[in-house]
Amino acid sequence: xxxxxxxxxxxxxxxxxxxxxxxxxxxxxxxxxxxxxxxxxxxxxxxxxxxxxxxxxxxxxxxxxxxxxxxxxxxxxxxxxxxxxxxxxxxxxxxxxxxxxxxxxxxxxxxx
Amino acid sequence: xxxxxxxxxxxxxxxxxxxxxxxxxxxxxxxxxxxxxxxxxxxxxxxxxxxxxxxxxxxxxxxxxxxxxxxxxxxxxxxxxxxxxxxxxxxxxxxxxxxxxxxxxxxxxxxxxxxx
Numbered sequence: 001x002x003x004x005x006x007x008x009x010x011x012x013x014x015x016x017x018x019x020x021x022x023x024x025x026x027x028x029x030x031x032x033x034x035x036x037x038x039x040x041x042x043x044x045x046x047x048x049x050x051x052x053x054x055x056x057x058x059x060x061x062x063x064x065x066x067x068x069x070x071x072x073x074x075x076x077x078x079x080x081x082x083x084x085x086x087x088x089x090x091x092x093x094x095x096x097x098x099x100x101x102x103x104x105x106x107x108x109x110x111x112x
Numbered sequence: 113x114x115x116x117x118x119x120x121x122x123x124x125x126x127x128x129x130x131x132x133x134x135x136x137x138x139x140x141x142x143x144x145x146x147x148x149x150x151x152x153x154x155x156x157x158x159x160x161x162x163x164x165x166x167x168x169x170x171x172x173x174x175x176x177x178x179x180x181x182x183x184x185x186x187x188x189x190x191x192x193x194x195x196x197x198x199x200x201x202x203x204x205x206x207x208x209x210x211x212x213x214x215x216x217x218x219x220x221x222x223x224x225x226x227x228x
Contacts, residue, residue, distance in 0.1 A: 031214050042220035050214045090155050099144055103155030
């Protein structure tokens with residue numbers, strides 16, 4: 001099992017550009033999550049999907065959209081990137097009934 | 113609103129000693145609490161979950177306690193090794209959620225350095 005995979009690993013954008021961060025899991029988990037991690041702020045939840053076909057806002061959803069494409073894949077889209085979105089983005093998944101979340105390796109995004 | 117505090121940003125400890133990390137929370141009573149380990153440049157990795165009706169949980173050299181009166185969890189690593197050096201995060205479900213909550217709120221973490 002690859003676990004949770006994320007692409008790309010690194011990305012540099014200019015202000016106003018758009019991009020999609022991809023996440024996939026092969027553990028047959030129902031729930032998937034997108035977090036951002038900034039120095040001094042810790043991990044903050046952007047969006048989550050409790051199950052295929054549903055998505056909900058987390059603590060910091062502004063400027064982002066998500067798509068739960070199928071049970072395996074959960075993408076995060078930045079429509080018009082801003083320097084404040086410079087961060088490390090983590091995707092995670094969780095099996096229903098289990099508390100633990102499994103994290104991907106992260107995407108380091110810089111917006112100039 | 114919910115607040116989670118890991119009261120040390122950094123903790124240095126001599127190899128072989130017991131490291132003790134603290135997680136305090138305010139304003140509600142979570143159904144459970146989790147601890148994760150994060151190495152530089154990597155995603156967090158789950159270590160332990162302790163439920164509100166459990167006082168203590170152990171896994172190898174790790175021990176977690178959960179004091180719902182003090183609203184505090186302690187995370188201990190006994191016989192610490194340089195390989196234990198990492199950032200440790202505590203995480204709780206948000207207020208009003210139960211044991212089946214989908215969400216977690218994370219503390220900012222404590223960076224542990226074990227000195228040989």
